[in-house]
Amino acid sequence: MKKYQLGEFEEVVMLTVGILYENAYGVSIKKEIETRLNRKVSVGALQSALKRLEDKEYLRSHDSDATPERAGRPKRFYKITALGKKAMQYTKETRNAMWDSIPDVALDVKFVTN
Amino acid sequence: MKGNTSIAPPKLPLKFFRWFCNPEFTEDIEGDLLERFEKRKEKGVAAKWFFTMEVLKLFRPGIIRSFNGIKRLNNYGMFKNHLKTSIRSLRKNALFSFINIVGLAISMSVGILMILFLTEVFSYDDFHIKKDRIYRVTTHAKQPGRELHFATSSFYIGNELNEQVSSVEKLLVLREDLYADLKINEKAISITGFYSTASFFDVLSFKLLKGNPNTALASPGGIVLAESVSKKLFGNDDPLGQFVTVEDNDDFQKGIITGIVEDPPINSHLQFEALVSMKTFETSPKKYRRQAKYNKALISDYHVYLLLKENAEIAEIESLMVEMMAETNSKWPQASLTHFLQPMETFVTDGDSYVREPGPSFSQRLIYIMIGLTTIVLLSACFNYTNLSLARALRRSKEIGIRKVTGASRSQVFSQFMVEAVLLALFALVISIGLFYLIRPGFLNLPNPSAKGYQMFSLNIGYKQLSYFFLFAIGIAGIAGFLPALILSKLKARVAFGDASNIRLIQGVSFRRILVILQFALSISLIMCAVLVHKQYQFALNYDLGFATENIIHIDLEGDNLDLLEHEYAQLPEVIQTSRSSKILGVAKADAGIMISEDRSDTIQVMLNKIDGDYLEMHEFKILAGSGFRTALREDERIRQIIVNEELLKSLKLGSPEEVIGKKVWFKSSDYKDISLAIVGVVKDFTSHSLTEESSKSFAFIQLPMNQGKRTSKERFLGRKSKILGIKIRSNDLLTTIEKLENIYREIDPIHPFNARFYDDEIAETYKNYKASYTIISFLAFLATSISTMGLLGMVIFSTESRMKEISIRKVFGAGIQNLMLLLSRSFLVMIFLAGLIAIPIAHHIINNTLLSNFLYQAKFTVIDTLSGLLFVFFIGLITIGLQVRRVALHNPSDILRDE
Known part of the structure; x- marks a missing residue:
């Protein structure tokens, strides 16, 4: 079932892009993930994840006009594509289905630690 | 920007980032980085440090640009194109390429000679399996008024070492004054070789074809013959155990053949026809022969070899030897003896240092001189190639321009010129191998007294050597072609299409001028030496001795x-x-x-x-x-x-x-x-x-x-x-x-x-040294002349090409061709005359004081003989200059001036 492949970090990135909607670019995505999930994200990891998602066509990007606070560099904004949305949904559904299939007993901590 | 513009992002990480980052992402990621940098700066944290760390963390597969090599993994097509254009351009300028190739080939033949020579010198004694553990004991003898290093030492010291020093595994002693006539059944043969102790085959790796290596030289009268000698004496009979009568020898009258050894290879420092057991001395009728081995001071007759154990300390053994000799030295302080150990690998290459070498050796100083001379020759040839290619390139600047405009990267233009250089060098290699065969006999016949009459070198070319040659040619191409390729690939398309004479390719014209004058002076004096030595040689051969020698x-x-x-x-x-x-x-x-x-x-x-x-x-x-x-x-x-x-x-x-x-x-x-x-x-x-x-x-x-x-x-x-x-x-x-x-x-x-x-041949043989020096000097003259001609050619092309416009204008104003030719060639002809002025007196001095100083009867040298070098070089120079200048002078001025 390699139909929609989405790694954990990739999923987080996709979700953040969705949350930020019109304002999803490198710095903002990083900040959002860091505040929401309380974890460190390196620029390198984020950027390569973004490139990877673009290659899979889950994200689409466009350059904004140059902004003065970035020394004339453009911002690259990301948007979720239709395929990206499907992939997110698919991931969410498979997860839910799997959650539902877990018997209650299995989550009883006592048994696990015996 | 705002007040804190003073802090800019660190330059080096930024540069590094731009270098490695995939160009598609560079812009926006850099934007992110800068934005974060600014924010940190405002917050007052270590912005630079974080910036650097972030750049480093970006250095990961998804971000790094793809390598050029990966992009051009299939560069076969490009290579094919380079090869094709190179061949075309070589063919288009056939004369120029020919001169370049020949010029390079001549100097490369010397390089080839050197490669062969060095591989042979350093392969001496390689066939001995225990080579790194074999040492010989040498002697430093201090006598009143002189000091001598002997390659020999005493039998005594060898024995002492063998008995007292635990790191000595085996002792081998040789004595080289073996000569005898061996007779059996009416057949006889005379031999020379060594007396040897029984350990000969233990220490050295000469191949014993028949007989027992341990006992062959263990008893008096035991003779081991070289294969070729044994064939002559016994034909196909089995020589083992045969008794022979020994004549012309003071030590023994009867011997027994105890072994047959393969003839010593050419790269052995020991050459012999036979070995006789050292025990033979013990039964010698002469008392001094019997007792020679006990004499501490008899250091000039025995070659003492030691096979040491792996961990032997050389310095320790040497100091032990000093102790062993202390008593003797204190008795005769005016003639003190000190023994040293010499490793086998320097036996042949350290030829100057020792007297009484047992076989051929070679002077280390001479090796260095030869390497030095070869390097000079090769470097000046490379220099000329560079010079000439650069001068020629003025014509090719348009080609480079078009390549650049159609999208060739700098490295592609660079590799185009390198391919051309390599191609040229490979052509030159083929010619130089041919040339090498011309000079080979002259080199082999060079008098080398330390070779002791043996043929030391074969100078044959095998597969191994061929691969060295190939690498050598590539190396030469690299050195000679690097600079033109670098400079030409740097050329901007805009400049390349412009006026060729505006391109400032090479500086230091006067430096090059001096170099060319020196090159010419060298050629003139060498030609002169060759002519005069040849004349003297002929004179000596035809000299009327006053009696008949014909037939x-x-x-x-x-x-x-x-x-x-x-x-x-x-x-x-x-x-x-x-x-x-x-x-x-x-x-x-x-x-x-x-x-x-x-x-x-x-x-x-x-x-x-x-x-x-x-x-x-x-x-x-x-x-x-x-x-x-x-x-x-x-x-x-x-x-x-x-x-x-x-x-x-x-x-x-x-x-x-x-x-x-x-x-x-x-x-x-x-x-x-x-x-x-x-x-x-x-x-x-x-x-x-x-x-x-x-x-x-x-x-x-x-x-x-x-x-x-x-x-x-x-x-x-x-x-x-x-x-x-x-x-x-x-x-x-x-x-x-x-x-x-x-x-x-x-x-x-x-x-x-x-x-x-x-x-008549014997008379010629007497003067063979002169013939050899004539051959070598002629070759050197040829070499120097071709190198200097190339240098001149480069200069002439360069100066005429860059004066095209001036010449065209002169022509428009009515200057005749002769006028122009005189104008353009005058300065070069002056250079040749200057060279002659320097060369002739020096050459005269060398001829009279070194080359021919031995001759008591000298041939009469005419003015023509003396001026021969100058005239020849002048003639060659005239042709070189004339052809170039004529070509330029005949050019239609409108072709050149129409762009203006």
């Missing part, structure tokens, strides 16, 4: 049946006359004797030859008065007669030739003690020695004793000749005649080698 063959007489041999030879129809003598005249220095006038008032030194009755007639000496001898001296006869030359009459003031016949003189020599002889004949003056030898001009002939003079093995070991048979022949087929002579000789004397040579 005379000399044979060394060694056997017992000399009369029979001469008689048999005289029967041959081709033989006109035969005669015997003790010396060959006109070749080297003759023997000397002392002549005293009858009243003992005058004493002079005379040169001497012992001859038989036919000698004077056969060699057409002019007899002024009296007659020659009737025959050689019979055994029952006493010596009474002498024949002298005019010079001797003058020196002893004896009067005119006619008066002097019958007069008595006193005579002394190594054979005769003060005897009175009567002058029976006077011959016209002649030259009795080689033209390089200083010698008394007074000469005397005495009678040759009939059956004395058989050459012993010892004399052969020392290279002496004492009796020679001259045969005057008249034949159309010399080869068959010599074959006949050889067959008769073999029948009568099967033991000794048949050694025949023509008188």
